Amino acid sequence: MTTAKTPRPARAGRPTKRQSERIAAEIVARARELFIAQGFAATTMEQVIAACGIGKDTLYRRFATKEELFAAVTQKALERTEAWFEAVAAECPERPLDRVRHLARWFLDANLDPELLALKREAFIEAMRARPLVGADPFTPKLAEAIRAAAAAGELAAPDTDFVADQLIAALVLGPSNAALMGDDTLADPAARDAWFDRAWRLFVEGAAPGRG
Template identity: 45%
Template sequence: MTKTGAPKRRIGRPPKEDSAETSSRIIDTAAQLFAAQGYAATSMEQVAAACNAGKDTIYRRFPSKADLFGAVVSRLRAGVLENLEQEISAVAGSGDALERLRRVARWFLSVNLRPEMVAFKRIAMSEAVVFGAAGAGGAGHTDNDPIMARLVGLVRDAQRDGLLRNGAPITIAEHLIHSIVFGPSNHAMLGGNRYDDETVRDHYFDQAWGLFLHGVAE
């Protein structure tokens, strides 16, 4: 006979919200460990211990470390996409289409220098054999990348208004990202901190944006 008011023991699977909370906690913990230690040095056992979950609990949700890392990167990319949508909305009524593209390009530089982004891009490069040549998160598949699709849309707007030359919008968008992001991002992945200074970052961006628009030919 049970005591009146005693909590009932839960039987069966946990509610969906509990399961989602557990998955989120596992991903949070894994993200911190991957960023701090790298992919190879992080084990599923470490993740389980750090988030106070059983290994069986983790493996039911993420059958392998690669699957767990993929979930971490997917959530990171989802957050970046959400931030990008907010940035595009913020610039929607400001300036012409080229100015809106410039402001979003500046945002791309900043987001690619965020510590967590640098950490996971470094992992993707060092673990290319595990994740494929494009790296984790499908950074090489621009045709199906919703983040790149938003940038392509801004390029099209500028072309429509006669502010950018004609050409394949995806090619122009990829060239813009390479022009703006590649150098500072690689510098940060190699441990440099030059672009942590906002003034240095602004100066670099202004030069890179000018070269993107006008090229280097006399």
């Protein structure tokens, strides 16, 4: 007579690719919350482990350092920003100069977005410590393309479109963005931002109009 063997508990295997991707996404999401709430320097890998409810090895197999983890957070933010930009670009008016205005307004909104501001602030602080944590800006070249089209249509005097794109961003974005980084919330109100942008845009266009330079 044979006796039935008690089945052994199934051993937990390595996570599937999909499970691993979900774990990584959860780590990045929790780390993003911590980096935004308390900054890069104050956030520790141990805090991320606790927030995710995972083991130490689970984190370090995916992100060997805090810098790698922050880079993943900023990469995810960049992907969301790119999707936002593409949605805005898809709704651009047909007239070339109106397209430039539409995209320039997006630059202002993106640079005053609270989450992007927080990540930008932390990246700037770490860059000042000789540890740059973000890559090149992928959006300014697209604005330059729109300026090039407006110049070709005779709506802007823009012999150097890259230079004009930089100046447009400087005129319409950098001031408010830098002020917001320092805690100024004057343009957090949409109506105030509309009014400011309209004034700045008129000044820029009048200075860049054909035959004025």
